[in-house]
Amino acid sequence: MAVKSSKRFPNIVEGHIGDGSSKNTIELTPPLHIQSFSIMIFREPKTYFIRTYGCQMNELDTQIIQGQLEKRGLAFIDDEENADLLIYNTCSIRDLAERKVMGKLGQLGRGKKRHIIGVTGCMAMAKKDSLFRKFPHLDFVVGTNNITDLGTVLDEVLYTQRQVYKTDDRFEENLDYLVAKRDHNVKAFVSIIRGCDKFCTYCVVPYTRGGEVSRPAMSIIEECKQLVDRGYQEITLLGQNVNSYGKDKPEWNCLFHDLLYQIDRIPGMGRVRFLTSHPVDITRELMLAIRDLPSLCEFVHFPIQAGSNRILKKMHRIYTKEQYFEKVAMLTEIVPNVSLGTDIIVGFPTETEEEFLETYQAVHDIRYSVGFFYSYSPRKGTPAMRWKDDIPDEEKQDRLQRLLDLQASVTSEIRASMLGQTYEVLVERFNKDGKMLKGRTRCWKKVIFEGPENLIGTLQQVKMNSFSHETLIGERICQSALKIL
Ligand code: SAH
Ligand code: SF4
Ligand code: F3S
Numbered sequence: 001m002a003v004k005s006s007k008r009f010p011n012i013v014e015g016h017i018g019d020g021s022s023k024n025t026i027e028l029t030p031p032l033h034i035q036s037f038s039i040m041i042f043r044e045p046k047t048y049f050i051r052t053y054g055c056q057m058n059e060l061d062t063q064i065i066q067g068q069l070e071k072r073g074l075a076f077i078d079d080e081e082n083a084d085l086l087i088y089n090t091c092s093i094r095d096l097a098e099r100k101v102m103g104k105l106g107q108l109g110r111g112k113k114r115h116i117i118g119v120t121g122c123m124a125m126a127k128k129d130s131l132f133r134k135f136p137h138l139d140f141v142v143g144t145n146n147i148t149d150l151g152t153v154l155d156e157v158l159y160t161q162r163q164v165y166k167t168d169d170r171f172e173e174n175l176d177y178l179v180a181k182r183d184h185n186v187k188a189f190v191s192i193i194r195g196c197d198k199f200c201t202y203c204v205v206p207y208t209r210g211g212e213v214s215r216p217a218m219s220i221i222e223e224c225k226q227l228v229d230r231g232y233q234e235i236t237l238l239g240q241n242v243n244s245y246g247k248d249k250p251e252w253n254c255l256f257h258d259l260l261y262q263i264d265r266i267p268g269m270g271r272v273r274f275l276t277s278h279p280v281d282i283t284r285e286l287m288l289a290i291r292d293l294p295s296l297c298e299f300v301h302f303p304i305q306a307g308s309n310r311i312l313k314k315m316h317r318i319y320t321k322e323q324y325f326e327k328v329a330m331l332t333e334i335v336p337n338v339s340l341g342t343d344i345i346v347g348f349p350t351e352t353e354e355e356f357l358e359t360y361q362a363v364h365d366i367r368y369s370v371g372f373f374y375s376y377s378p379r380k381g382t383p384a385m386r387w388k389d390d391i392p393d394e395e396k397q398d399r400l401q402r403l404l405d406l407q408a409s410v411t412s413e414i415r416a417s418m419l420g421q422t423y424e425v426l427v428e429r430f431n432k433d434g435k436m437l438k439g440r441t442r443c444w445k446k447v448i449f450e451g452p453e454n455l456i457g458t459l460q461q462v463k464m465n466s467f468s469h470e471t472l473i474g475e476r477i478c479q480s481a482l483k484i485l
Helices: 056-073 095-108 120-129 130-134 144-160 175-178 215-230 254-264 284-292 309-314 321-334 352-367 393-420 481-484
Strands: 003-005 010-014 038-042 045-051 086-091 116-121 140-144 164-167 187-191 234-236 271-275 299-301 340-346 370-375 422-432 439-440 446-449 460-470 471-477
Touching: 045 056, 045 215, 056 086, 056 116, 056 144, 056 175, 056 187, 086 120, 095 116, 095 120, 095 130, 116 120, 120 130, 120 144, 120 175, 140 144, 144 164, 144 352, 175 215, 187 215, 215 234, 215 254, 215 309, 234 254, 254 271, 254 284, 284 321, 309 321, 309 352, 321 352, 340 352, 340 393, 352 393, 370 393, 393 460, 422 446, 422 471, 446 460
Parallel strands: 045 086, 086 116, 116 140, 140 164, 187 234, 234 271, 299 340, 340 370, 446 471
Antiparallel strands: 003 010, 010 038, 422 439, 422 460, 439 446, 460 471
16 A cells, blocks of 8 residues: 655545445454555544534533543543544434534535545434545544443544444443543533433434443442532433433332432532433432432423324323323422423324314413523434424424524523512533623522622532523622521
């Protein structure tokens, strides 16, 4: 193989290479077929850039990927043009999410510098090696269940100079979780369960992340202890459905609430949150844990998705509106100061105006503290794809807007009811304006107030004076002043 240094691209070497075909096994064999076309040959990258699309699960995967790359000696640079290695950690949840990533990948092929380019995440799982056909400048594709194999995949790209993909259907537990690179030093995500077994008919997640695999409690506790030792004040336990924790491993005899009790006992543990909860799996034991465990915050994000029983059934959400409302009633009885969050899809196939109004009524009655509303987007490979996407876009947009308007007024009413009262706020960082400090109450309300930088990472008592949209604006009450009162 003729190899010579390229002056134009200092991190790569030019030469003749193999057939460029893709494969999905990791085996370190040199290319068998040498063809006569010339491409760049990569050297070990020194710098990387990573962009994340999608949910908190993907954000955490990005941090795990970063941890591995930095362990290998690569340095992050916030410079997409010049980094040697570019990674796009992708999302597939809606068509718009995929189109954003596809647009980005297309652009990269037109750039001047020849980087090593990899796609990871949910779209990598959904599209696998077909991405190589569409984007010949891609070097590797790594699925959600293989993020800890990234180093081996990179080795293979460097050694064989061929496109490589690894997209296993199932996640194998391993300890590389512990090398996540956190982008924050006050709060951190900790994965407790990967995948989802619920198979809602509209959702790609069970296909892009595979079935549920709980992480051993010992490993979770160890990571939480390390975070506490490093001064972290808040941990968010992550999973597509955290309430399923332990159900796939009955021999562990440790369900979600059992895990919470163990985490709460860690000396020095600050706040604990969790995301996301499937309404069916929210148990009375969990509600009691929220009431009784000092670390556990009084906020539960448990999406209703729709307020009509016919639509809920068609979505395969496995609860009725009445059962959902019963859970809300039980939760608010056991934890009276609890705040709730939801996700809702409008314009699901065949949803009538009357059925949408049931959803609207549910949002009106439950008074969520925060709501994320989406218009239905058909996803390839899901059961709902069989049904005609029959609600016109304008109708979906109209329903979405009505929900947004309703939620905006509920949000204002809830914030208004907090004015004049004092809440405990964990100070996370400076607000975007760089002047006010930003933090959250236990019930996940965003608060900004004036104060010095050294309050970051501490708990402060803040009196709420006003609000703008979802953000409360407050003033810090000094501890000594509180004592005198
Ligand atoms: N595991 C979480 C949600 C993960 S996806 C849960 O079950 O609550 C985040 C949200 O995206 C979902 O709650 C749903 O509201 C929305 N979503 C998922 N698939 C969608 C689709 N095909 N079209 C529109 N919204 C969708
Ligand atoms: Fe998707 Fe439903 Fe699983 Fe949530 S519970 S990730 S919406 S399949
Ligand atoms: Fe998107 Fe995958 Fe999360 S599809 S929403 S990144 S689980």
